[in-house]
Amino acid sequence: MFEESILVEKSLPLNGEVNLSGAKNAVLVIMTSLLLTSGKSILRNIPASEDVFCMIELLQKLGVEVNFDIINKTLYADTSHINNFKIDSTIMKRMRASVLALGPLLARFGYASLAMPGGCSIGTRPINFHLTNFKKMGVEFSQDGEYLVGKVNKLNAKKLILEYPSVGATENIVMAATLTMGKTTIINAALEPEVLDLIDILKKMGANISILAPATIEIEGVQTLSPVDHFVMCDRLEAGSLLLAAAISGGDIYIPNAQANYLDVFLLKLEDMGHTIITQENIPGIRLIATNKPQAVSFKTMPYPGFPTDLQAPMMAALALAEGVSEIEETVYENRFLHAAELNKMGANIQINGTKALVTGVKELNGMSVNATDIRASCALVIAGLVASGQTTIKNIHHFKRGYDELDKKLNSVGAKVTVNNYPSIPHVVSSYGQKEI
Ligand code: UD1
Numbered sequence: 001m002f003e004e005s006i007l008v009e010k011s012l013p014l015n016g017e018v019n020l021s022g023a024k025n026a027v028l029v030i031m032t033s034l035l036l037t038s039g040k041s042i043l044r045n046i047p048a049s050e051d052v053f054c055m056i057e058l059l060q061k062l063g064v065e066v067n068f069d070i071i072n073k074t075l076y077a078d079t080s081h082i083n084n085f086k087i088d089s090t091i092m093k094r095m096r097a098s099v100l101a102l103g104p105l106l107a108r109f110g111y112a113s114l115a116m117p118g119g120c121s122i123g124t125r126p127i128n129f130h131l132t133n134f135k136k137m138g139v140e141f142s143q144d145g146e147y148l149v150g151k152v153n154k155l156n157a158k159k160l161i162l163e164y165p166s167v168g169a170t171e172n173i174v175m176a177a178t179l180t181m182g183k184t185t186i187i188n189a190a191l192e193p194e195v196l197d198l199i200d201i202l203k204k205m206g207a208n209i210s211i212l213a214p215a216t217i218e219i220e221g222v223q224t225l226s227p228v229d230h231f232v233m234c235d236r237l238e239a240g241s242l243l244l245a246a247a248i249s250g251g252d253i254y255i256p257n258a259q260a261n262y263l264d265v266f267l268l269k270l271e272d273m274g275h276t277i278i279t280q281e282n283i284p285g286i287r288l289i290a291t292n293k294p295q296a297v298s299f300k301t302m303p304y305p306g307f308p309t310d311l312q313a314p315m316m317a318a319l320a321l322a323e324g325v326s327e328i329e330e331t332v333y334e335n336r337f338l339h340a341a342e343l344n345k346m347g348a349n350i351q352i353n354g355t356k357a358l359v360t361g362v363k364e365l366n367g368m369s370v371n372a373t374d375i376r377a378s379c380a381l382v383i384a385g386l387v388a389s390g391q392t393t394i395k396n397i398h399h400f401k402r403g404y405d406e407l408d409k410k411l412n413s414v415g416a417k418v419t420v421n422n423y424p425s426i427p428h429v430v431s432s433y434g435q436k437e438i
Contacts, residue, residue: 006394008385009417014251016414021047021405023235026194028097035104039227043075047405054095089115103176113149129169157182165190165303177219178207189217192304193262197233204228236262240311243288248318254287272297296324313339313380319359320348326359339377342370367392375403
């Protein structure tokens with residue numbers, strides 16, 4: 001059987017200008033937030049990635065009419081006729097973000113069922129923070145085969161304390177609380193830019209939400225929310241990946257729609273490596289001019305505004321060729337170093353010890369056949385392939401397709417030679433009105 005793969009050839013320095021797509025991690029939750037409303041909404045700047053198609057399928061199975069204009073990156077959704085409250089188990093297993101439909105369904109209909117989520121293989125990734133807090137708000141859960149069934153007559157507003165600022169748990173609780181009468185307070189909430197974009201769309205719908213220092217979100221419930229028209233934020237993680245691709249290749253890249261203030265710690269580390277970063281205060285746009293003598297740097301991943309865990313793997317690829325020894329500590333996930341073994345196959349010198357990785361810079365990487373182990377690992381291997389001798393073949397590319405909208409083409413537009421074989425693979429029915437588009 002033909003196996004899909006990405007072929008990456010050693011490239012010259014990447015030079016030029018590239019624009020970002022909409023943020024995957026914002027758009028998925030924003031799509032589920034539409035379940036809180038009844039009527040027709042429009043979402044703009046939607047990336048055509050596999051996870052977005054998966055979320056479209058999830059919404060359609062609940063009875064939402066969805067039409068995705070891929071050319072204009074605009075998604076039309078009508079939530080007037082929701083008639084199913086079961087989050088499909090096959091979709092749930094494909095994409096962990098499916099759990100984000102739970103809060104809106106419970107808030108609007110008082111009923112939802114879901115199988116345990118899947119997604120990338122980066123640790124056990126439980127959903128206990130979501131479930132514990134929904135229970136505190138009055139939801140009763142019972143098991144029905146592989147499904148967990150949640151029921152509630154009326155959600156109760158509560159003061160909720162997250163022991164860890166989980167992005168998904170914060171988003172799920174915020175969405176549920178918008179339709180919960182009274183004041184819900186979330187202490188130690190995640191405040192990632194994607195969470196703020198969600199709060200932005202919820203406020204447009206009519207929700208009453210405030211953010212208090214240092215990390216508290218207060219939600220005063222309202223009776224109903226209205227459909228909206230919203231432009232989703234650009235993908236800061238795609239921005240980081242493009243900057244690293246230019247950095248490793250010794251290039252000069254400009255990303256006009258990247259927000260530098262979403263990437264402060266990451267950009268600081270690029271500067272510590274010796275790269276030049278040019279930004280302007282309060283104006284979008286990041287330019288990177290690469291040094292030809294990159295230096296090792298150490299960092300640990302943290303919730304926002306710390307170094308994003310989703311850029312740890314691509315950064316590791318760049319550090320594989322930096323002079324000296326870099327120490328990377330992964331504090332968000334317990335098993336997010338699977339890409340290190342693949343980079344080592346290419347000639348990198350990375351030693352893993354628990355949650356720490358020691359990366360000793362080498363002079364060169366060699367192209368070979370490697371496996372993508374999760375979304376961000378797939379990107380790391382593409383970045384490594386840009387400077388590896390000969391050709392790099394990356395397998396398991398569904399991860400790449402889940403997370404990015406034509407990142408290969410964007411890289412090629414600034415001088416890379418990346419070929420995604422058999423891309424896109426599956427034609428998607430992306431309209432509830434019977435049209436096929438792709
Ligand atoms: C989101 C992002 C993901 C990113 C992550 C951290 C989306 C679709 N995905 O994932 O790309 O890597 O934030 O920035 O937005 N945890 C628990 N129990 C829970 C929930 C989480 O123990 O109920 C743990 C997780 O296993 C993980 C850590 O908390 O170790 C952070 O997870 P969380 O912030 O919830 O990440 P996601 O929302 O799943």
